[in-house]
Amino acid sequence: MAxxxxxxxxxxxxxxxxxxxxxxxxxxxxxxxxxxxxMIQETALRLVGNDYLAPVAICGTGHCNLVNEQLAAINKTxxxxxxxxxxxxxxAVAAMAALSGREIxxxxxxxxxxxxxxxxxxxxxxxxxxxxxxxxxTRIVTFGIKAAHPETGFGYIERxxxxxxxxxxxxxxxxxxxxxxxxxxxxxxxHDWNAGIFLFSPQVMLEELSLYAPEVLAACKxxxxxxxxxxxxxxxxxxxxxxxxxxxxxYAVMENTSRxxxxxxxxxxxxxxGFAELWRLGEKDAHANHVTGEAILIDxxxxxxxxxxxxxxxxxxxxxMVISTPSGILVAPIxxxxxxxxxxxxxxxxxxx
Amino acid sequence: MAxxxxxxxxxxxxxxxxxxxxxxxxxxxxxxxxxxxxMIQETALRLVGNDYLAPVAICGTGHCNLVNEQLAAINKTxxxxxxxxxxxxxxAVAAMAALSGREIxxxxxxxxxxxxxxxxxxxxxxxxxxxxxxxxxTRIVTFGIKAAHPETGFGYIERxxxxxxxxxxxxxxxxxxxxxxxxxxxxxxxHDWNAGIFLFSPQVMLEELSLYAPEVLAACKxxxxxxxxxxxxxxxxxxxxxxxxxxxxxYAVMENTSRxxxxxxxxxxxxxxGFAELWRLGEKDAHANHVTGEAILIDxxxxxxxxxxxxxxxxxxxxxMVISTPSGILVAPIxxxxxxxxxxxxxxxxxxx
Numbered sequence: 001m002a003x004x005x006x007x008x009x010x011x012x013x014x015x016x017x018x019x020x021x022x023x024x025x026x027x028x029x030x031x032x033x034x035x036x037x038x039m040i041q042e043t044a045l046r047l048v049g050n051d052y053l054a055p056v057a058i059c060g061t062g063h064c065n066l067v068n069e070q071l072a073a074i075n076k077t078x079x080x081x082x083x084x085x086x087x088x089x090x091x092a093v094a095a096m097a098a099l100s101g102r103e104i105x106x107x108x109x110x111x112x113x114x115x116x117x118x119x120x121x122x123x124x125x126x127x128x129x130x131x132x133x134x135x136x137x138t139r140i141v142t143f144g145i146k147a148a149h150p151e152t153g154f155g156y157i158e159r160x161x162x163x164x165x166x167x168x169x170x171x172x173x174x175x176x177x178x179x180x181x182x183x184x185x186x187x188x189x190x191h192d193w194n195a196g197i198f199l200f201s202p203q204v205m206l207e208e209l210s211l212y213a214p215e216v217l218a219a220c221k222x223x224x225x226x227x228x229x230x231x232x233x234x235x236x237x238x239x240x241x242x243x244x245x246x247x248x249x250x251y252a253v254m255e256n257t258s259r260x261x262x263x264x265x266x267x268x269x270x271x272x273x274g275f276a277e278l279w280r281l282g283e284k285d286a287h288a289n290h291v292t293g294e295a296i297l298i299d300x301x302x303x304x305x306x307x308x309x310x311x312x313x314x315x316x317x318x319x320x321m322v323i324s325t326p327s328g329i330l331v332a333p334i335x336x337x338x339x340x341x342x343x344x345x346x347x348x349x350x351x352x353x
Numbered sequence: 354m355a356x357x358x359x360x361x362x363x364x365x366x367x368x369x370x371x372x373x374x375x376x377x378x379x380x381x382x383x384x385x386x387x388x389x390x391x392m393i394q395e396t397a398l399r400l401v402g403n404d405y406l407a408p409v410a411i412c413g414t415g416h417c418n419l420v421n422e423q424l425a426a427i428n429k430t431x432x433x434x435x436x437x438x439x440x441x442x443x444x445a446v447a448a449m450a451a452l453s454g455r456e457i458x459x460x461x462x463x464x465x466x467x468x469x470x471x472x473x474x475x476x477x478x479x480x481x482x483x484x485x486x487x488x489x490x491t492r493i494v495t496f497g498i499k500a501a502h503p504e505t506g507f508g509y510i511e512r513x514x515x516x517x518x519x520x521x522x523x524x525x526x527x528x529x530x531x532x533x534x535x536x537x538x539x540x541x542x543x544h545d546w547n548a549g550i551f552l553f554s555p556q557v558m559l560e561e562l563s564l565y566a567p568e569v570l571a572a573c574k575x576x577x578x579x580x581x582x583x584x585x586x587x588x589x590x591x592x593x594x595x596x597x598x599x600x601x602x603x604y605a606v607m608e609n610t611s612r613x614x615x616x617x618x619x620x621x622x623x624x625x626x627g628f629a630e631l632w633r634l635g636e637k638d639a640h641a642n643h644v645t646g647e648a649i650l651i652d653x654x655x656x657x658x659x660x661x662x663x664x665x666x667x668x669x670x671x672x673x674m675v676i677s678t679p680s681g682i683l684v685a686p687i688x689x690x691x692x693x694x695x696x697x698x699x700x701x702x703x704x705x706x
Binding site for chain 1: 373647649651652660662663664665666667668669670673675677678679680681682683684685686689692693695696699700703
């Protein structure tokens with residue numbers, strides 16, 4: 001492809017649904033989940049080829065060292081690391097991606113990708129980026145994941161008119177549906193999962209932000225211009241960044257602009273939102289157990305073990321997960337994965353005592 | 354009472370039924386199980402009063418430091434520590450108890466007690482010792498625990514003729530019975546659990562050993578006489594000790610001698626043979642969970658947590674145990690407690706790889 005691409009890796013979030021693996025000081029993107037490298041490393045490693053420039057990372061101040069260390073360890077030292085003093089949602093992230101992209105190379109495209117997604121078919125992903133790249137000179141292109149099942153935990157993108165081969169205008173963004181609606185989406189074949197991945201020209205994103213989210217853009221520009229610089233590290237100005245409205249890029253721009261497009265694709269995408277997904281995605285042994293780390297399993301079936309501590313032994317239990325890290329040990333049915341946040345909150349309060 | 358008593362604490366055994374709490378380098382007697390102190394400390398601490406001299410400990414060579422440290426920590430520094438280079442069953446232990454007792458004070462009585470038993474009514478135990486002490490000048494006295502239920506895991510002692518108030522000759526020792534027989538024992542009221550606790554004069558024990566187990570006594574004397582001495586520490590001679598037949602004191606002497614007696618007593622005795630007993634004995638919260646160490650329990654009932662590591666969280670599970678130590682993490686239904694040895698063996702093999 002003729003376009004240079006700057007990968008901008010969004011490494012925000014510090015979810016509680018993967019406690020005690022994901023903890024505020026080291027959320028899930030910094031862990032190896034069912035892969036040899038950590039999620040942020042996998043994210044950087046799948047963007048290979050002459051088209052891709054060195055990545056930009058956007059993360060919380062407290063994760064600066066982790067980002068630098070983990071990316072340097074795989075020879076993907078970031079061109080810039082933009083430190084948010086606190087989270088301000090994805091419109092601010094998209095603005096920072098556009099501002100830093102313009103600084104690095106205003107002619108390049110920005111590929112904005114979350115650090116904590118799984119993509120098992122990187123070649124298909126790369127092909128989708130190629131498909132999107134010409135359109136991305138004039139539109140903000142999203143990637144629509146072929147809905148494998150009627151998932152109610154994701155937003156959906158409804159395709160509009162075809163723009164060119166494999167790329168469509170967007171008819172509408174849909175919020176997380178109920179099951180009945182999700183089933184209709186899957187049957188209809190016009191709705192794809194919204195993966196939150198974007199390809200755009202910095203100039204187009206800045207124009208659309210100025211039209212639909214001018215307060216976000218103004219405050220982000222201010223925080224970026226006043227930022228402290230330390231080599232590749234950009235410390236966004238805290239006071240200015242505090243003025244940024246907290247709003248998602250979907251809600252602020254994508255649902256309003258007509259300069260959008262979607263590339264439907266099948267890239268083996270997954271959002272490891274909880275341990276149920278981790279078990280579902282992971283390789284299994286003959287008894288459908290997915291094990292990372294040292295484990296002794298006796299009469300155990302359909303279990304998930306993620307262990308970075310002393311050997312874990314499960315005897316005579318099915319459908320449970322045992323997560324052992326230096327931060328804690330979680331034991332629960334996989335079916336209760338959505339309640340892990342309760343334990344995470346209790347652990348946080350306990351620590352604060 | 355008029356008799357001086359030398360407590361001799363048997364600290365052998367390295368059971369696998371409490372893995373990963375009990376491990377070969379630190380078996381259960383060196384852990385605090387449902388008590389503030391370790392089991393060997395509790396054992397020493399319950400023998401208080403002017404009648405009791407400083408204890409003797411008999412243990413494996415590898416446990417010498419643990420024994421010394423744990424007893425010194427509670428101001429019960431042992432008078433002697435007899436180190437067995439390997440286990441040779443309880444007849445050898447009784448012989449060593451008699452030999453060391455004779456060395457310390459031939460007029461004193463020896464109270465031979467396992468280091469890993471629970472006795473929740475120490476006053477009742479002390480009263481039973483007082484009851485036994487005069488008879489113990491001429492007979493080997495055992496303590497018969499009132500059978501609280503038809504336990505099939507213990508041996509039983511059948512009472513014979515009364516010798517004096519609260520003390521009986523022994524009609525017969527019975528091996529571990531089947532359930533039907535155990536039920537008959539409990540109903541009959543003449544059979545008590547054999548707790549493996551003995552009070553005797555060194556001279557009487559040596560005489561009975563010479564009559565019924567002369568090979569044991571001869572080899573033990575040889576190993577004791579040739580032992581290396583280092584202050585209070587007695588390193589039994591390995592070659593001589595290797596000649597000791599491995600036989601229990603019950604089988605070698607008690608089932609044969611007529612110079613025996615039993616004091617039936619109700620002393621809150623328990624042998625923490627596995628995690629099921631630990632859960633049964635432990636204090637429970639409102640949901641019948643017994644917890645040692647840091648834990649977050651959400652929708653958890655009838656669970657056992659023994660945790661010396663990072664906080665353990667259980668969500669939505671009942672009747673399970675989670676044991677977390679630096680040696681391993683065990684997760685299993687309490688009802689599978691008897692299978693813990695399988696995990697212990699697997700862990701041992703894994704370590705040996």
